[in-house]
Amino acid sequence: MKKQLSIFNKTVRLVLCLSVMVFAVSCEEAFEYELPEAGSIADLTPPVAAFAYIPDAVNYRTINFNNLSTESTNYAWDFGDANTSTEKDPSFTFVAGEGTYPVTLKALDANNASTAVTIDVVVQDVFVPLPVEILNGDFDGGSSDWKFSSFTGGNTNPFNSSSDGSFTNYDGSDNGAKTKGAKWTKSTSAGVYLSANTRYAYQAILVSPSIPNERTVRYILEYEYAIKTPAEQGGVAAGGNRIISEVLGAHFADGADAVASDPIAQFIASEVLGKTTHTNVQQEFIANGTGEMAIMFYAVTDVDVYIDNVKVYAAD
Amino acid sequence: MKHIKFLILAITGALFVSCDSDEFLNPLPDSAIVAETFYQSDADVLAGIIGIYDAIQGVNENTQGSSIRFNRGIQLEYLLTEHRSDNTRSKTLEGSRADFHRYIVEPENIQSEDYYQSMYEIIFRANSILSYSDNADESNVAAYRAEAKFLRAYAYFNLVRLYGPVPLVTSVVVADDKESLFTRNPLEEVYTQIVTDLQEGVSNLSNDGSKSRASRAAAQGLLAKVYLTQPTPNYDGARAMCEAIVGSGEFSLEPDFSNVFYNESNNEVIFSIEYIAGNPDESQGFSSEFTSYKRQGRQDGLNIVNPNLVVDFNMHGGNRTAASFAAFGTDVQLPIPENAEVIKFLPEGSDISDTNNPSYGSSPGTAGNDWIVLRYSDILLLHAEALMAGGDTTNNAAIDSYMAVRVRAGFDPVADRPSVLTKNVLLLERRVELAFENHRFFDLIRLGVANDVLDSHASAKGYTSYNVRRLLLPIPAREINLSDGLLTQNPQ
Numbered sequence: 001m002k003k004q005l006s007i008f009n010k011t012v013r014l015v016l017c018l019s020v021m022v023f024a025v026s027c028e029e030a031f032e033y034e035l036p037e038a039g040s041i042a043d044l045t046p047p048v049a050a051f052a053y054i055p056d057a058v059n060y061r062t063i064n065f066n067n068l069s070t071e072s073t074n075y076a077w078d079f080g081d082a083n084t085s086t087e088k089d090p091s092f093t094f095v096a097g098e099g100t101y102p103v104t105l106k107a108l109d110a111n112n113a114s115t116a117v118t119i120d121v122v123v124q125d126v127f128v129p130l131p132v133e134i135l136n137g138d139f140d141g142g143s144s145d146w147k148f149s150s151f152t153g154g155n156t157n158p159f160n161s162s163s164d165g166s167f168t169n170y171d172g173s174d175n176g177a178k179t180k181g182a183k184w185t186k187s188t189s190a191g192v193y194l195s196a197n198t199r200y201a202y203q204a205i206l207v208s209p210s211i212p213n214e215r216t217v218r219y220i221l222e223y224e225y226a227i228k229t230p231a232e233q234g235g236v237a238a239g240g241n242r243i244i245s246e247v248l249g250a251h252f253a254d255g256a257d258a259v260a261s262d263p264i265a266q267f268i269a270s271e272v273l274g275k276t277t278h279t280n281v282q283q284e285f286i287a288n289g290t291g292e293m294a295i296m297f298y299a300v301t302d303v304d305v306y307i308d309n310v311k312v313y314a315a316d
Numbered sequence: 317m318k319h320i321k322f323l324i325l326a327i328t329g330a331l332f333v334s335c336d337s338d339e340f341l342n343p344l345p346d347s348a349i350v351a352e353t354f355y356q357s358d359a360d361v362l363a364g365i366i367g368i369y370d371a372i373q374g375v376n377e378n379t380q381g382s383s384i385r386f387n388r389g390i391q392l393e394y395l396l397t398e399h400r401s402d403n404t405r406s407k408t409l410e411g412s413r414a415d416f417h418r419y420i421v422e423p424e425n426i427q428s429e430d431y432y433q434s435m436y437e438i439i440f441r442a443n444s445i446l447s448y449s450d451n452a453d454e455s456n457v458a459a460y461r462a463e464a465k466f467l468r469a470y471a472y473f474n475l476v477r478l479y480g481p482v483p484l485v486t487s488v489v490v491a492d493d494k495e496s497l498f499t500r501n502p503l504e505e506v507y508t509q510i511v512t513d514l515q516e517g518v519s520n521l522s523n524d525g526s527k528s529r530a531s532r533a534a535a536q537g538l539l540a541k542v543y544l545t546q547p548t549p550n551y552d553g554a555r556a557m558c559e560a561i562v563g564s565g566e567f568s569l570e571p572d573f574s575n576v577f578y579n580e581s582n583n584e585v586i587f588s589i590e591y592i593a594g595n596p597d598e599s600q601g602f603s604s605e606f607t608s609y610k611r612q613g614r615q616d617g618l619n620i621v622n623p624n625l626v627v628d629f630n631m632h633g634g635n636r637t638a639a640s641f642a643a644f645g646t647d648v649q650l651p652i653p654e655n656a657e658v659i660k661f662l663p664e665g666s667d668i669s670d671t672n673n674p675s676y677g678s679s680p681g682t683a684g685n686d687w688i689v690l691r692y693s694d695i696l697l698l699h700a701e702a703l704m705a706g707g708d709t710t711n712n713a714a715i716d717s718y719m720a721v722r723v724r725a726g727f728d729p730v731a732d733r734p735s736v737l738t739k740n741v742l743l744l745e746r747r748v749e750l751a752f753e754n755h756r757f758f759d760l761i762r763l764g765v766a767n768d769v770l771d772s773h774a775s776a777k778g779y780t781s782y783n784v785r786r787l788l789l790p791i792p793a794r795e796i797n798l799s800d801g802l803l804t805q806n807p808q
Contacts (some may be wrong), residue, residue, distance in 0.1 A: 066783065066784040070807050071804065071805065089783060172710045184667065
């Protein structure tokens with residue numbers, strides 16, 4: 001019995017000890033009678049309103065807003081003319097088109113604290129003309145990409161391939177030596193020497209079309225040319241030794257149709273500086289309504305003439 | 317006294333469960349732990365500097381498995397960068413690691429929090445060295461200080477690109493100084509500090525030492541990238557830094573692309589974080605996480621290659637494709653594998669020639685593959701980028717640098733040479749050259765196309781949570797809670 005009592009005593013002491021310990025560390029009663037608001041901390045960080053915007057890729061009048069506000073949960077947008085939104089990231093279409101519109105964003109937090117920011121949103125019809133890549137513009141590939149697919153009464157050879165092109169690479173850097181080019185001679189000339197052997201270099205291009213009364217799209221045809229001096233080779237064709245560059249307002253399958261068409265722009269390159277001195281031409285033209293255009297080169301000459309580095313790009 | 321054991325038990329128990337309220341409710345912020353009297357000699361300061369690298373290296377998840385903050389260093393960086401670009405994703409959608417590629421990272425995300433505090437651990441250790449560097453040999457002080465500042469700049473550069481304006485702490489601060497620890501400094505101020513720190517590295521470091529330590533070239537390379545990234549880019553400065561590295565003649569492209577990764581500290585590497593295979597304390601866990609078909613890691617597979625990256629590789633990768641990723645199982649038969657795996661960091665002893673039964677050596681979980689922070693091809697492409705100065709260029713020097721990288725990949729120096737180098741072309745080249753090396757996300761941001769590219773990537777993938785705010789990670793909730801309302805959150 002005594003032994004049992006002693007076991008009981010030990011257990012009781014253990015339980016007592018543990019209870020005291022638990023009471024000592026439990027902290028519940030300390031907070032039992034606190035009011036609900038006590039101990040709460042004031043929100044000292046008010047919302048900060050901020051946003052950015054990106055014009056829609058399809059319709060420039062539609063602006064997609066990006067909310068960059070912090071510490072906020074609710075948003076009130078004002079786009080002017082009583083147009084509002086409570087979305088976080090709204091899109092809004094300014095039907096009036098181009099212009100500057102003050103847009104206000106008010107950012108609120110759950111305590112209704114708020115700040116507002118007004119940013120002038122610029123709606124602008126930014127037009128980016130199509131880039132044009134001239135294939136084999138440096139003539140490194142010989143005559144490929146410059147041929148008509150057929151030529152009634154003529155031949156589709158575009159020019160004489162030549163190793164006497166410009167010293168300049170296609171990227172504008174100095175090659176230190178000649179690059180490949182395109183060449184015309186008396187026997188491949190047009191004009192007074194027109195024959196079945198006359199050669200026309202032709203390439204179809206696709207540009208951004210001009211739209212009447214809305215936009216005029218300007219492009220530049222750029223190339224380098226050289227014409228042999230009388231010291232290098234004698235003879236002058238009637239009207240002068242020259243290269244003619246033309247911009248055509250359509251794509252042509254048959255070279256005869258292209259030659260017969262009225263060019264949109266024509267430039268006559270006639271500086272005679274010698275075989276190794278190239279002159280740079282920048283010929284501006286206005287895109288037509290379809291965007292389907294073509295460039296064509298030919299020559300009227302007694303002496304050898306050369307072109308190289310043909311490029312087409314949008315004018316600024 | 318015979319009940320003394322109960323008393324002891326009770327008292328000890330009480331000690332255990334009583335909340336030492338000071339410690340528990342006010343844990344010390346990471347950047348404030350005070351170094352006491354450790355730094356007495358040159359060797360001590362050097363040990364401290366090595367300690368900074370240790371913070372970058374981080375603790376292998378396969379050594380310390382707990383998900384609680386463990387200072388993983390840069391071992392989780394691919395989650396915050398590659399996963400948030402269009403390059404890679406997590407195979408599973410479970411767990412916080414799967415939040416990054418879907419742009420649903422919350423302030424409570426444990427991996428983001430770990431990275432944030434890891435970067436501040438680097439900053440704290442660097443600041444600590446800077447306070448005690450005078451105890452080193454006088455001849456070494458300048459180099460030690462430059463090294464610490466280089467590493468501090470590296471950490472801040474990572475932070476500022478991922479989290480935006482962050483608290484700028486440049487000295488050891490006591491924990492109570494919450495004003496210094498938690499006030500976010502404007503972006504410009506953080507960048508100014510990074511540039512100043514790196515310029516000191518350029519002046520006072522040399523190229524003599526190990527590639528896993530700071531060097532002059534590492535400082536130049538990082539500074540070039542900082543110049544191109546900062547709010548107002550300094551293109552001339554970046555170009556000069558890249559040209560200094562090229563001009564030093566100490567670096568070159570490895571002829572074999574695969575050797576860049578499997579021949580450690582090769583001539584192409586400028587700065588890398590070193591790991592040792594099989595060593596629990598010095599190894600890394602990411603190599604094993606990049607496996608999936610026969611998974612070696614703790615997850616179903618991370619950094620799984622997105623099909624649209626495979627498409628770019630097929631067009632522009634050249635001989636890099638076979639060295640960058642691989643498909644396994646039935647995926648092999650697809651023209652564009654769905655779940656290709658990264659193979660730039662295969663653990664030692666791997667053999668993936670049998671695509672149905674790849675093997676990954678004896679200890680894939682404790683891999684030793686170094687993490688390359690800067691390498692020469694990155695510098696060449698940065699050089700081209702600096703010359704482009706935000707636009708397109710026909711500049712030959714820029715195209716030369718670009719072509720050097722392309723030619724190593726097996727492209728023709730003449731036929732494949734572009735006449736104009738455009739931003740998109742450069743970006744594409746960086747994507748395939750530096751895939752899985754945590755560059756893509758930063759490249760998209762730096763070149764100003766992050767929202768365009770990631771918005772369309774997210775809608776193609778059905779990641780509906782994407783919006784432009786997701787380009788910045790949220791400041792970890794733990795930091796905001798510790799700051800008593802001083803630290804503000806990014807727009808959510």
